[in-house]
Amino acid sequence: MTMEVDANTLEKGGAASVMPSPASDDVARFRAAVIAKLTYAVGKNPAAASDRDWFLATAFATRDRIVDRWITSTRQTYSEGRKRVYYLSLEFLIGRLLFDALTNLELLDTVRHALGDLGVDLDRLRQVEPDAALGNGGLGRLAACFMDSMATLSIAAYGYGIRYDHGLFRQVIKNGWQQEYPEEWLSFGNPWEFERPEVFYDVGFGGSVEAVPLSNDRKKHVWHPGERVEAVAYDTPICGWRGRHVNTLRLWSARAADPLRLDAFNQGDHVGALADQVRAEAISKVLYPSDATPAGQELRLRQEYFFTCASLHDLMRRHIDSFGDVRSLPDKVAIQLNDTHPAIAVAELMRVLVDEHDLEWDEAWDITRRTISYTNHTLLPEALETWPVPLMERLLPRHMQIIYLLNAVHLGEVRAKFPDDDALLSSVSLIEEGGGRRVRMGNLAFLGSHSINGVAALHSELMKTTVFKDFYRLYPERMNNKTNGITFRRWLIEANPGLTRLLAETCGPGVLDDPTLLEKLVPMAEDRSLHERLAAVRRQNKVALARLIRDRMEIKVNPGALFDVQIKRIHEYKRQLLNILETIALYEAMRANPAKNWAPRVKIFSGKAAASYHQAKLIIKLANDVARVVNDDPTVKDLLKVVFLPNYNVSLAEAIIPAADLSEQISTAGMEASGTGNMKMALNGALTIGTLDGANVEIKEHVGDANIFIFGLTADEVEERRRTGIDEAGSIARSPHLGEVLDAVESGVFSPDERDRFRPLTDALRYHDYFLVTSDFDAYWDAQRAVDARWNKKDAWWTSSIINTANMAWFSSDRTISEYAKDIWDVPVKPVR
Incomplete structure (x- = not known):
């Protein structure tokens, strides 16, 4: 197999294929298809077409290739009577789809040549496509990777979620502060989706429940909603690797059943006439509306029930059309709940089976439990959603009745087994009684699932001793682990074409199908010629990222410096604050001794804080204020730069991750469920600095202690510190650097216009350091100095880098999905090769 790569493509940061050179006939056919789409679908003359027009034409031509396979995959699923997997998730962070589709269809070089013949630059079109704003972070990106892997492994699957008009929010940094603006990703339409106006379901809210007698001892409950909203389907085909199978991502958009009150409009109340439409359509406007108000809480619950109800009715319709009897549901349907957002599915499926299909309660409960499974993504008790009973009774009265009955039966069974354990009853109850x-x-x-899994080995074990300790006591057989994974197609082939080409040349082209072939790198880990080639690829990626930083931030960084990266949602437990404090300590040390042989660094931060999360937004402000001071100080010159890149999304991650030298995974031990950014950066050759938390534990096991920088308290030690008392003052007093750093922050060194700006952050560290930043600071400082020492020994650094990449195969989402398929869903998979 001959492999080619265009040097100009790599210089621009574009993807380069390792596939055979395209046939001229294929290029000509695609070129003609693009011209036809430009003319008849976009309505433009090539001479007058903009980059956006060319992007749309290319996307439509690519979509046509997918549709043929999509229809074939769907027909095959129906004809074979295959069991389907339904993945319910409030987020699907799918990112840009053009290069994803072209890569999976093996069309990248074909399209590049076809467009080149027309004088159009494919890499420029890549920048035109907006990111689909359908998620926030790891939860949504995991769902996207899983959809890719389910298609790759030929699992018949649907993804179900919400088609947000504006997604989370577009983050803008003004004077160092995060500000939120609507994300306008749909402003110019979405060429990948198919609107299905004929596929809609009524979703009810409020109203009353009527008990209709059927016999002396049986009643039928009929819910009469006081409000109805229509859920309209939009379908996006998800193409697997090499285009073997295509699944469907079905997203729901909210539409008012009666969009205009004509009587009110004709009476002159033009705004009031649209009130019902505005209320209905608010459901699919934004992801995670603030729940700081009662109205915000209600909107979140409406969102969750809206997409869950529509999804269950859609899959039930499909099942009955194919198999006729709801009793076969567990044999032909697997419903996976991605976190607690779709948990109302348990009550909704019971309602559908009992009220609409007239099943007896016990039979319906057996079907429900055998059909549904649940993935937990957090050990934070506050992140396990709870809803006020009065809100649930008002918004979903029939579901509240079902939950009460489920709880009564459940607690009765527990009481029979443990008659004198009131604490156990309180812990496993579906209703929390204290404080409202x-x-x-x-x-x-x-309770409503036959399988409950965590997403990393440590996380799954901690679930058994923390958030679900008592449920594990009751149902130990239901709990299992499925460590997260990432799709290598997106995070290696598309994001890092230079490295992909080098890996294909070194390990053989089969590595694109079988990542276990990466292990061939291990015997070559100390090969200096390979080090040089890898360093050249990395530098190319760093030059591209440096250009992006210069263009967006007007900050010039040195591509020869160590790129130290922390990219993730801003949260106290993820401890961006620890990183910033160490940055300040390093800055002060460099200023005190600029002649020392320091390892030059570029500290790169990116991530969004929840709109109502004040402490997290204050951390962003501190990062930006520190960046302003450090970057303006001529003393440190190119020794240290600090960059906060705004509006973190998939496309920005694709630019940062291939350029990362050091991956920051420094959460308080026992609080990160898994992480997937750690896997993406390690796959691309970055070394990890982190705590023994989440999937860091398993990464350490795969790459070896010598090739990862582990520091800090373990999960058990964190629990012990919290139980016996955290000695913040002692930790600060014992540290050679921390006290000075806190004093600098508190004295206004980084906020001369407002000396006490960061007092809430430093007070938390001094008096209530729940996330143990002070306890871990010195260990983190020492680990960073070990990073410096390794960086200064280039052969040692690149040896560790190679070993990281070589041992990442296990973290493929194909492996994760294969485990779900075998252990939870009971569906067959077709291996990639």
Whole structure:
């Protein structure tokens, strides 16, 4: 197999294929298809077409190639009567789809040549496509990787979620502060989706429940909603690797059943006439609306029920059309709940089976439990959603009745086994009684599922001793682990074409299908010629990222410096604050001794804080204020730069990750469920600095202690510190650097216009350091100095880099999905090769 790569393509940062050179006939056919789409679908003359027009034409021509395979895959699923997997997730962070589709269809070089013949630059078109704003972070990106892997492994699957008009928000940094603006990703349409106006379902809210007698001892409950909203389907085909199979991502958009009150409009109340439409369509406007107000809480619950209800009715319709009897549901349907957001599915499926299909309660419950499974993504009790009982009773009255009955039966069974354990009853109840009665959605998801999995080995074990300790005591056989994975197609082939080509040449082209072939790198880990080639690829990626930083931030960084990267949602437990404090300590040390042989660094941060999360937004402000001071100080010159890149999304991650030298995974041990950024950067050859938390534990096992920088308290030690008392003052007093750093922050060195700006952050560290930043600071400082020492020994650094890449095969989402398919869903997979 001959492999070619265009040097100009790599210089621009574009993807380069390792596939055979395209046939001239294929190029000509695609070129003609693009011209036809430009003319008849976009309505433009080539001479007058903009980059956006060419992008749309190319996307439409590519989509046509997918549709043929999509229809074939769907027909095959129906004809074979295959069991389907339905993945319910509030987020699908799919990113840009053009290069994803072209890569999976093996069309990248074909399209590049076809467009080149027309004088169009494919890499320029790549920048035109907006990111689909359908997620926030790891949860949504995991769902996207899983959709890719389910298609790659030929699993018949649907993804179900919400088609947000504006997604999370577009992050803008003004004077160092995060500000939120609507994400306008749909402003120019979405060429990848198919609107299905004929596929819609009524979703009810409020109203009353009527008990209709059927016989002396049986009643039928009929829910009469006071409000109805229509859920309209939009389908996006998800193409697997090499285009073997195509699945469907079906997203729901909210539409008012009666969009205009004509009587009010004709009476002159033009705004009031649209009130019902505005209320209905608010459901699919934004992801994670603030829940700081009662209205915000209600909107979140409406969102969750809206997409779950529509999804269950859609899959039930499909099942009945294919198999006729709801009793075969567990044999032909697997419903996976991605976190607690769709947990209301347990009550909704019971309602559908009992109220609409007239099944007896016990039979319906057996079907529900055998059909549904639940993935937990957090050990934070506050992140396991709960809803006020009065809100649930008002918005979903029939579901509240079902939850009460489920709880009564459940607690009766527990009481029979453990008659004198009131604490156990309180812990496993679906209703939280203290401080206002609330429905515990995590408990509901657990009780209504036959399988409950964590997403990393440590996380799954901690679930058994923390958030689901008592449920594990009752149902130990239901709990299992499925360590997360990433799709190598996106995070290696597309994001890092230079490295991909080098790996294909070194390990053989089969590595594109079988990542275990990366292990061939291990015997070559100390090969200096390979080091040089890898360093050249990395530098190319760093030059591209440096250009992006210069263009967006007007900050010039040195591509020869160590690129130290922390990219993730901004949260106290992820401890961006620890990183910033160490940055300040390093800055002060460099200023005190600029002649020392320092390892030059570029500290790169990116991530969004929840709109109502004040501490997280203050951390962003501190990062930007520190960057301003450090970057303007001529003393440190190119020794240290600090960059906060705004509006983190998939496309920005694709630019940062291939350029990362050091991957920051420094959460408080026991608090990160898994992480997937750690896997992406390690795959691309970055070395990890981190705590023994989440999937870091398993990465350490695969790459070896010598090739990862582990520091800090373990999860057990964190629990012990919290139990016996955290000695913040002692940790600060014992540290050679931390006290000075805190004093500098508190004295206004980084906020001369407002000396006490960061007092909430430093007070938390001094008096209530729940996330143990002070306890881990010195260990983190020492680990960073070990990073410096390794960086200064280039052969040692590149040896470790190679070993990281070589041992990442296990972290493929194909492996993860294969485990789900075998252990939870009971569906067959077709291996990639």
